[in-house]
Amino acid sequence: MPRVTFLPGGESADVATGTTLLDAAEAAGVELPHNCGGVCACVTCHVWVERGLDSLSPPAEREDDKLDEAVGLASRSRLGCQARVGDAAVVARIPGNRIAS
Secondary structure, three states: OOEEEEEOOOEEEEOOOOOEHHHHHHHOOOOOOOOOOOOOOOOOOEEEEEEOHHHOOOOOHHHHHHHOOOOOOOOOEEEOOOOEOOOOOEEEEOOHHHOOO
């Protein structure tokens, strides 16, 4: 089972392959906002993937379109409700106040 770690706190959880980052955050006891209920209708679950980006499922067109609305958009940005964990460990940073530094 791959381990997903969330920064800045360092909380982590071992999750099954195919688990979304949003569900992994819940398993790790991390609050990852998801105002739309995790249906790719907002960008509140936006994270920066610091390690394991290639292990995640590829972004679908809908996620790519939504990500354009995210504050602090970066090449390593993903929506937690859409990114599914593969076989490798992932480290994701939850943007503080949603602005990149």
